[in-house]
Amino acid sequence: MELPYSDLHCHSCYSDGELTPAELLQIAAERGVKVFALTDHDTVAGVQELRAAAVDSSVKVLSGAELTCGWGRGMVHIIGLGFDETDSLLGEYLQGLDKLRLERAGLIAQKLVKRNIPDLLPRVIELAGTGQIGRPHFAQAMVEAGVVNNEAQAFNRYLGAGKVGDVKVEWPTMEQGINIIRQSGGVAVLAHPTKYNMTFTKVRIMIESFNEQGGDAIEISYPGIESGHTLQLDKLATKYEMMISAGSDFHKKQFHWTAIGKYPGYSSNNAHVLSKLLQH
Numbered sequence: 703m704e705l706p707y708s709d710l711h712c713h714s715c716y717s718d719g720e721l722t723p724a725e726l727l728q729i730a731a732e733r734g735v736k737v738f739a740l741t742d743h744d745t746v747a748g749v750q751e752l753r754a755a756a757v758d759s760s761v762k763v764l765s766g767a768e769l770t771c772g773w774g775r776g777m778v779h780i781i782g783l784g785f786d787e788t789d790s791l792l793g794e795y796l797q798g799l800d801k802l803r804l805e806r807a808g809l810i811a812q813k814l815v816k817r818n819i820p821d822l823l824p825r826v827i828e829l830a831g832t833g834q835i836g837r838p839h840f841a842q843a844m845v846e847a848g849v850v851n852n853e854a855q856a857f858n859r860y861l862g863a864g865k866v867g868d869v870k871v872e873w874p875t876m877e878q879g880i881n882i883i884r885q886s887g888g889v890a891v892l893a894h895p896t897k898y899n900m901t902f903t904k905v906r907i908m909i910e911s912f913n914e915q916g917g918d919a920i921e922i923s924y925p926g927i928e929s930g931h932t933l934q935l936d937k938l939a940t941k942y943e944m945m946i947s948a949g950s951d952f953h954k955k956q957f958h959w960t961a962i963g964k965y966p967g968y969s970s971n972n973a974h975v976l977s978k979l980l981q982h
């Protein structure tokens with residue numbers, strides 16, 4: 703079956719993206735996307751707005767979220783697609799994450815103050831607005847305050863893995879992330895497996911563990927992935943009989959390395975998540 707062109711990984715102003723769900727949908731339609739999922743970090747706040755906008759659109763939309771989860775000492779992102787966004791257990795789970803992210807933001811601000819950076823918390827809260835608060839808002843506030851020249855520098859110096867602003871918190875586990883997605887009727891997709899600063903040996907272990915814990919699919923195409931890695935991830939999907947997914951991970955126009963609907967082309971014999979998600 704020929705599947706419609708899709709983008710199943712995208713961020714709006716409800717997390718660390720800049721556009722509204724309706725604006726994203728409009729651009730997705732212009733770019734030939736036929737199925738679109740909004741996958742904001744740890745929130746479904748934009749999903750209803752997306753559904754409302756889709757009423758007048760030729761694009762089919764799916765609920766989604768990108769859940770931050772702990773795995774061992776590290777952190778992974780698990781995308782949920784096609785779940786019931788009004789599910790009450792999912793709602794409680796996400797409320798826990800709102801609280802955790804706000805607490806983490808306070809801790810990040812304190813750590814940065816100790817490095818003689820002004821208290822950025824009030825501005826970060828303002829920048830996040832009604833959206834889920836995250837490190838990219840710190841990066842923006844640091845640029846505004848003249849602490850760094852750009853957001854990449856903010857991550858390299860202060861916010862990235864192992865830096866002072868990479869504050870450790872107890873995220874829900876990978877297993878809890880998978881379970882909450884599945885119990886609300888969705889499929890669980892391991893996001894961008896090669897983007898966690900791990901060796902490929904560790905990536906294999908992560909995928910094995912994701913599969914053992916009930917994960918459904920892995921992303922095999924996204925901006926910045928090498929074609930060799932796409933092939934290897936596709937083979938791992940075959941090995942574990944998991945589905946595959948792909949998306950742009952679009953955040954904002956200023957990030958010139960990606961655009962809505964854009965990700966490297968690939969060929970695969972594995973089932974795409976849409977083959978399941980478009981059944982109902």
Ligand code: AMP
Binds near residue numbers: 770836837
């Ligand atoms: P958080 O959700 O608060 O843990 O922040 C993670 C987000 O920060 C990711 O989803 C990216 O959007 C962004 N991010 C991570 N690393 C970088 C980087 N090196 N440069 C710019 N943005 C980044």
Ligand code: MN
Binds near residue numbers: 743
């Ligand atoms: Mn992000």
Ligand code: MN
Binds near residue numbers: 893894
């Ligand atoms: Mn991610």
Ligand code: MN
Binds near residue numbers: 711768
């Ligand atoms: Mn993302």
